[in-house]
């Protein structure tokens with residue numbers, strides 16, 4: 001179901017006029033985690049003004065350490081919905097566990113399935129039965145084939161609105177958080193009709209590498225980007241070191257606009 005041989009024309013996912021997989025790349029931006037009403041509303045205004053169309057923000061966070069901030073849960077979802085109401089941005093947020101499917105579906109516009117859950121088959125089947133688009137992140141060490149088969153789990157349950165997200169894979173490189181596999185973008189677009197977006201934030205782990213890799217992702221033909229932005233990265237409760245400051249995000253958005261017009 002994911003293959004071009006099955007469906008030759010590219011899939012365009014239309015969320016109330018925001019088209020993912022269309023001519024123009026779609027930018028999703030926001031904090032790693034929803035931390036407070038003030039933080040998410042301020043970030044939403046900033047990214048909206050800079051030209052983003054979708055607000056990201058984790059309410060249920062998959063943290064490596066159980067002692068790290070785990071997210072605000074349903075309270076975080078409500079704050080995202082409030083930010084949507086105020087700005088008109090759409091929302092993408094992670095679903096970690098089937099038990100939260102209904103509550104996440106109530107608030108979000110797009111389900112995010114994280115890298116750690118790319119092969120959580122019951123979770124994939126569950127969002128496959130849901131009625132909202134799914135952004136499926138590539139697993140930490142997933143091959144392209146495994147990634148597409150994970151998408152197949154969702155689509156075979158009936159949900160045809162899947163967005164693939166390249167977020168870097170584990171390699172022997174130790175100077176970056178992950179190794180962003182930019183070649184997967186044109187490769188997956190050859191094999192599959194599904195839109196592919198890039199996450200240079202988790203792909204590099206360093207804000208000053210996020211900017212060149214975001215430019216490169218668009219130049220490689222990505223259908224969009226998902227970027228972590230925080231009003232004050234030094235005080236972020238998660239992933240501050242890879243979050244862009246508002247002014248840097250604004251500059252990057254101008255560059256992205258130029259690059260996407262040029263290709």
Ligand code: PEP
Nearest residue numbers: 058114115116137167202
């Ligand atoms: C995220 O985008 O919030 C996240 C946790 O990313 P990943 O699943 O790619 O690690």
Ligand code: MN
Nearest residue numbers: 032228238239
């Ligand atoms: Mn993060």
